[in-house]
Amino acid sequence: MIDYIIVGFGLAGLSFVEELENNNKSYKVYEDNSQQSSRVAGGLYNPVILKRFTAAWLASEQLRVAVPFYKNIEAKLGISVVHKLPVLRRFNGVEEQNLWFEACDKPILSTFLSSELIRNKNQALDIPFHYGKVNNTGRIEVEKMLTSYSDYIEKKGCLIKESFEHNNLIIDSDYIEYNGIKARNIVFSEGFGVKNNPFFNQLPLQGNKGEYLIIKSKELKLDEAVKSSIFIIPLGDDLYKVGATYNNQDKTATTTDVAKEQIERKLEQFLKVTYEIVDQVAGIRPTTKDRRPLVGTHTEYKNLHIINGLGSRGILIGPFVAQKLYNQIEKTSLLEREIDIRRF
Ligand SMILES: Cc1cc2nc3c(=O)[nH]c(=O)nc-3n(C[C@H](O)[C@H](O)[C@H](O)COP(=O)(O)OP(=O)(O)OC[C@H]3O[C@@H](n4cnc5c(N)ncnc54)[C@H](O)[C@@H]3O)c2cc1C
The missing domain is CATH 3.50.50.60 (FAD/NAD(P)-binding domain)
Structure with a gap:
């Protein structure tokens, strides 16, 4: 037994x-x-919902458990999978900047949101209204x-x-x-x-399909994750994960042209350099x-x-x-x- x-x-x-x-x-x-x-x-x-500038459900409690948890796995398996990674939220206008600063004043968010306006220095990206930076963020190579x-x-x-x-x-x-x-x-x-x-x-359980494009761009040279209407997440070696889509109708596991076009359209609104699509992936989030x-x-x-x-x-x-x-x-x-x- x-x-x-x-x-x-x-x-x-x-x-x-x-x-x-x-x-x-x-x-x-x-x-x-x-x-x-x-x-x-x-x-x-x-720890932050970047659409509305609110704290994610029990974010502090979960961070306290999750980060040491993944570090223990790293040590046990002798691998490196936990990486600190800044997350920058691209503002769409002055109104969003104001909402961000209002959110910074809330006690639950003050440790997670930097109140400094971050100016873009990367010529590959169009960021006219600057960024807000989220603290305590990172990436796990799942x-x-x-x-x-x-x-x-x-x-x-x-x-x-x-x-x-x-x-x-x-x-x-x-x-x-x-x-x-x-x-x-x-x-x-x-x-x-x-x-x-x-x-x-x-x-x-509802399910929400998400797709990413994996792109390669030598000119992008980005070290942070950038969130606009989609994320650009650096993977190293000039590769980036771009997306993801949200679709609660299609419950198949296959990648689609519709998602590819949607991601490219959004990406081209703020990416100014050329890129090559090297892969596309899809999965269904177990949502409720x-x-x-x-x-x-x-x-x-x-x-x-x-x-x-x-x-x-x-x-x-x-x-x-x-x-x-x-x-x-x-x-x-x-x-x-x-x-x-x-x-x-
Ligand atoms: C595009 C996309 C991007 C995402 N990005 C993020 C992110 O950046 N950060 C974040 O926190 N979350 C992210 N998520 C959400 C996160 O991936 C999910 O919350 C998580 O994967 C759910 O894990 P799970 O183990 O419940 O489900 P799954 O990963 O689906 O695992 C279930 C496992 O069960 C196996 N299985 C099912 N049925 C059987 C069976 N009968 N017999 C044997 N095996 C079976 C499956 O093969 C699968 O391996 C993202 C999700 C998607 C789709």
Whole structure:
């Protein structure tokens, strides 16, 4: 009998597995590569919603958990994936500058927003109304981290590269059994794939498709992430991730010409130099209507749990809610109602 089966190894699954590792629990992970959300993510962590200049939900608390969490993984796996990266918000006019300075005066935002107007020195970009700078921001190389962590758990014999078939799950009052593996608990962290999960697919997970272009530009020479109507995120070697789009209608995993044209149109409004598109990626963000995660235990089966609904902020929310779910299962701490699936 092992302690846990985990279904899905994106940011949610990885966050929960790290909790298990830190608490010496035994586990097996099923992963079938059917969803790409975490692997295509921009990787930014940023405590501010840059459309409205408001603080993201529980941003300070999440930053306190997430940054040391990723640094521990770096140390454990001997990799470098956590990078400080300034985020600059391009202002569209004087009105936005004023809104920014008003936001800087609010206690909840004063540590996150710099009250200095940053002037653009990069000739490749058109920034007539200057920038505002967000503090405490950075980038996680999510794909690299997931690949290294997968290798690590595969070497330990804990990774099963197969699709989990929900119909084959046997549920007993004290354990669950799947293909001959008995475990005390099972945690589903399937992202948008939860739509195929008969135990949890009644939860209101919506899904929002996002696409990025990866561009190469020798002339851009940008060291910060710039946010206008889209982000430009430097990846190194003259490569940049540009986007992302938001589409709540199309739930397919493939890249589209519509998204490509939309991103290019927005980019050309403020990029003045030439570039080459080297790749395009797409994934479905596991979003919810109330913008809060879906965490907790099945109402009927006490061994079945879920960690999902990380939306467009999985990097900060993942480690934070994984810790809460673990404490609920193992230490019977109560989950806050706003994240608990029982709110539905
Ligand atoms: C374009 C884009 C840009 C983004 N940028 C950012 C960003 O900059 N910062 C940020 O914080 N967040 C960002 N996000 C959001 C973030 O990526 C998500 O919140 C996060 O990926 C959700 O992680 P997850 O593990 O819940 O889902 P997923 O990453 O979808 O992981 C679920 C995993 O479960 C597996 N799976 C599903 N069903 C099964 C099954 N039956 N059997 C076996 N395996 C299964 C899938 O293959 C997948 O690996 C972005 C998302 C997108 C799409």
